[in-house]
Amino acid sequence: MLDVLVFYVPIDDTKSVLRDLFETGAGVVGEYRECAFVSRGMGQFRPVDSANPTIGSVGALEHVPENRVEISFPREIQKHVLETLYASHPYEEPTYHVIRNAAHDHD
Template sequence: MYSLVFYVPETHLESVKTAVFAAGAGAIGDYADCCWQVKGEGQFCPASQANPFIGQAGQLEKVAEYRVEMVLQDELKSGVVAALKASHPYEEVAYHLIRVET
């Protein structure tokens, strides 16, 4: 089992969660669409060759984002990550997977 953690702008929170849930993440026993989320502030500075969804190259940007956490079974990892990347608005999606024991 893995814990998926990703960061997403507030404007795309629900659509990205829906895509990742549809790929099978967030299932715990008899429960579906399980996650934990908290609102915070992310910051980044796009390089000159970047094509940022928010902000401009070379300028520090701060944006309201959510940190979202959910679990997924091992065999779903590649499909869930693909769904995350396909539904997320950012050019570079910030996420990590952590192996967990059950």
């Protein structure tokens, strides 16, 4: 069963994060490898309190050109995929979603 990881990353860091996720076994769909959907947008955030932001400063609203990345992965490697995302991502707190796919027949 393939689930989907969706995350947001600064444009310049996208390739390296994807490379690390591909090494975990994410991005495999049947006989295809290194599959991902990437779209550009503008992220915003305001670091507060004891944050240690990679970009910007505590208290200031930041706007950062980012990519939204969607990548499939086998459900059984989810823990490893998320550990890799945290280790590879430049942000102190990466924003992500895991979309759990329902089982279905391929008739």
